[in-house]
Amino acid sequence: MSTKDIAESQLKSLVKTAAQNHQLGQLKEAEFAYKQLLAQIQPDSVEESSFLAKFYPVILMDFALVLQKQGKLEESLELYQQALRIKPDFADAYYNQGHLLWTQGKLEAAIESYQQALKFQPSFAQAYHALANIFQEQQQFEKATQFYQEALKFNPNLAEAYNNFGNLFKAQGNYNKALELYQQAIRLKPNFAQPYNNLGNIFKQQDKLEKAADSYRQAIRINPKFAEAYHNLAGIFFRRGNLEESIQHYQQAVQLNPEFAEAEFGVCIGQLPMIYTDVEEINLRRERYQNCLQNLVNSYQNASPKQQAKASSAVGTLQPFLLTYQGLNDRPLQQTYGKLIHQLMSGRYPQYSQPISNIELAENEKIRVGFVSGFFRGHSNWKIPIKGWVENLNREKFELFGYHTDIKQDQFTQEAKQAFVKFVQGPLTLQQWCETIQQDRLHVLIFPEFGMDTVTLQLGCLRLAPIQMTSWGHPETSGLPTIDYYLSSELMEPENAQEHYTEKLVRLPNLSIHYQPLEILPHRRTKSEIGLREDEIMFWCCQSLYKYLPQYDWVFPEIAGRLKTCKFVFIKYHGDASERVTKVFGQRLRHAFEQWGLDYQDYCIFLPRLQAGQFAGTTALADVFLDSIGWSGCNSSLEAIAYDVPMVTLPGELMRSRHTLAFLKRMGIEETIAADPDDYVSIAVRLGEDAEFRQSIRQRIAENKSKLYGDLKPVLALEDLIVNSVNTLKFSHQKRSVRL
Incomplete structure (x- = not known):
């Protein structure tokens, strides 16, 4: 018919x-x-x-x-x-076809399709908006801005364009402009959930967590099936240390969207609290984390390649940073985690996951060494270990390339730029980072830390240089099969240290770093200003409170009971979970002191967060530095040494518990290195009650602390490692080529 x-x-x-x-x-x-x-x-x-x-x-x-x-x-x-x-002039069909092509990842074809829509309908606001979104996704912010402006010119009431334009300004760190655009989107479309969610993200960046939570809740009220808003609200609870509420909201997000990888990782990482009430909780939380991690592994082993690639967006958004504060060997767990995230990232970026064995190094050509970090700024990672290495590596042998993955910058960023022949700062897409790094044809790529920066971890999951190294910017094995060497300290590592790392452990000489003392003008302070009498011994306990493990709480009341006239000076935790962390630690101290018939408030002082000058001035007042057991002081120990403060430390089996041990050994002062917890207490008591002994330690620190500064031996050893590893790989490749 x-x-x-x-x-x-x-x-x-x-x-x-x-x-x-x-x-x-x-x-x-x-x-x-x-x-x-x-x-x-x-x-x-x-x-x-x-x-x-x-x-x-x-x-x-x-x-x-x-x-x-x-x-x-x-x-x-x-x-x-x-x-x-x-x-052929059907603009709507070109527009919808553009969406389909974009979904398939065919960006050039999608752009062409949208442009065809505009050819036949020049006032097509939604087509301008779609092009703007694509260019924003590609971090081409100027083009994106142009197209957002065109979209709003032809449709000033297009709330979606205001919302996504706000995302552009957020990505560039212009939070005020982003807020303005999100609020305009809400005025135009009050029941539009997405800008409320985005407002929450801005407030979260500004550490306005209550406002952020309210915005996420409003987004959920408008759209009860808004999985992303549940996920973001879970993140607020996580940052506050409310783990049960956090996990509940992550699970709700997964229920609404079973392929929401970020929320799945949230359920897993959310098992790790910032501080523990007792030892039993450490064991419980560790077991829960291990079970959740294994569930993730099992889930993605059975997932399709497409699902695995999609899940790569979750890598690094939450990281098991807090696992290291349990005081245990994490290698098995980190290896499981590292293999999982490597699998996801290599599925998404197979072109950046292949072994690179061919090292091209012409006669007299310099070895190209790259450093990837989000902390080329005033951060402890810049101070230790990055600064000393990049400023002292021999420029006649090496060309250095810096990749700053964060948008923040300060005077130290400008200082860092001078150390590299090429310095690139984000924001860039991961694809752009990979292209940039590979174009530089590096021989060696160094990641000074894993655990704190999302982009650094994502890049570390890939193979962007023939030789890849990490170090103790966060003292924990990466677990990644893509990382060849772990740069550590000869003085900090025990004999069996290789058992703690998936990478090949390299013990650089002495402290492994080239360190210079900080130039900080201390604010003059008195003991009475911080709540001590002049005759009371001040034990300086200045570590982050989550470094103090509950199994060692008893050392404080035992020292107090034996010494009587002393006070332990802590610093309140400053962060989103400050109230919870300080409260839990205070409750632990109360319980520990009660076991000795003492009131912890008679002996413990909690200072507010201190600025650099205040911290230095308070450190200078201290009679004794009590090193935290299980996770030793590093920057704080070095800063105490600058003021000749005697310190007692108890090294453990893991490198992160042996920083102060290394400093003392380097200075030739081993009398205050404890053999066990009882010895730790005895040394602390002796330092507190024996003024002559205390003064002799002060004098020896003053005479020997220069040994910690400006040490070039680690830098020379790092140079030798780089040269030898490059030559070994080059020779290995040449042998294979001859056989072929």
Whole structure:
């Protein structure tokens, strides 16, 4: 039967049925209706019907949309192209086809399709908006800005464009402008959940957590199925240390979106609290984390390559940073975690996951060494270990490249730039970072830390240089199969230290770093200003409170009970979970002191967070520095040494518990290195009650602390390691080439 024999009313009825099903979200029913409709139409006789001549391309496009929403992309694309063959100036079809191509990752084709839509409809605001979104995704902010402005010129009420334009300014760190645009989107469309969610993200960046939580809750009230808002609200609870609420909201996000990898990782990482009430909680939380991690591994082992690649976006958004504060060997857990995230990242970026064995190094050519970090600024990672290495590596042998993955910068960033022949700062997409680094044809790539910066970890999961190294910016093995060497300290590592690392351990001489004391003008302070009498011994306990493990709480009341006239000076935890962390630690101290019949408030002082000058001035007052057991002081120990403060330390089995041990050994002062907890207490008591002994230690620190500064031996050893590893790999490749 030809088209002209079909009653126009019958066709209209079928079109109406298909459109109604589509509108109601009944996609399978809509698909069936469109198939029924098309089965009665002969395309070669469409022009015989004035109704079909006008609406046939629209029918094809609407059917394509139904298929597209069901993930039937190839069938959908064929229908768009069929519609465009019939109606070459069909702007809406070009626009929807652009969305499909973008979904497939065919960005150039998507851009061309949107541009075709604009060719035939120059005032098509949504097409400008789509192009802006693509260019923003590619970090091409100038182009994105241009297209957002065009979209809003042609449709000043396009709330979605204001929202996404706000995302652009957020990505550039202009939070005030982003807030303004999100609020405009809400004014235009009060029931638009997305800008509320984005407002929450801004408030979170500004550490306005209550406002952030309120914004996320408003987004959820508008859209109770908004998985991302549940995920973000979970993040607020996590930062505050409210783990049960955090996990509950992460689980809700996963329930709403079973493929929400960031939320799945949140459920896992969310098992790790910032501080523990007792030893039993450490064991419980560790077991829960291990079980959740294994569940993730099992889940992604059975996932499709597409699902694994999609999950790569979750890598590094939350990291097991707090695992290291349990005081245990984390190598097995980190190896499981490292293999998992490597699997996800290599699935998404296979082109950056292949071994690189061919090292091209011409005669007299310098070795190219890159450093990737989010902390080329006033941060402890810049002070230790990055600064000393990059400023002292021999420029006659090496060309240095710096990759600053964070948008923050300060005077130290400017200082860092001078150390490199090339210095690149974000924001860049991960693809752009990979391209940038590979174009530099590095021989060695060094990641000074893993655990604190998202982009650094994502890049570390890939293979961007033949030789890749990490170090103790965060003293923990990465667990990544892509990292070849772990740069550590000869004096800090025990004999069996290789058992703690998946990487090949390298013990650089002495402290492994080239360190210079900080130039800080201390604020003059007195003991009375911070709550001590002049005759009371001040034990300086200045570590972050989560470094103090509950199994060692008893050392404080035992010292107090034996010494009487002393006080322990702590610093309140400053952070989103400050109230909880300080409260839990205070409760632990109360319980520990009660066991000795003492009131902890008679002996413990909690100072507010101190600025650099205040910290230095307070450190200078201290009689004794009590090193935290399980995780030793590093920067804080070095800063105490600058003021000749005697210190007692108890080294453990892990490198992170042996920093102060190394400093004391380097200075030749071993009398205050304890053999066990009882010895730790005895040394602390002796330092407190024996003024002569205390003064002799002070004098020896003053005479020997220069041995900690400006040490070039670690730098020379690092140079030798780089040269030897490059030559070894080059020689190995040459041998394989000869055999071939």
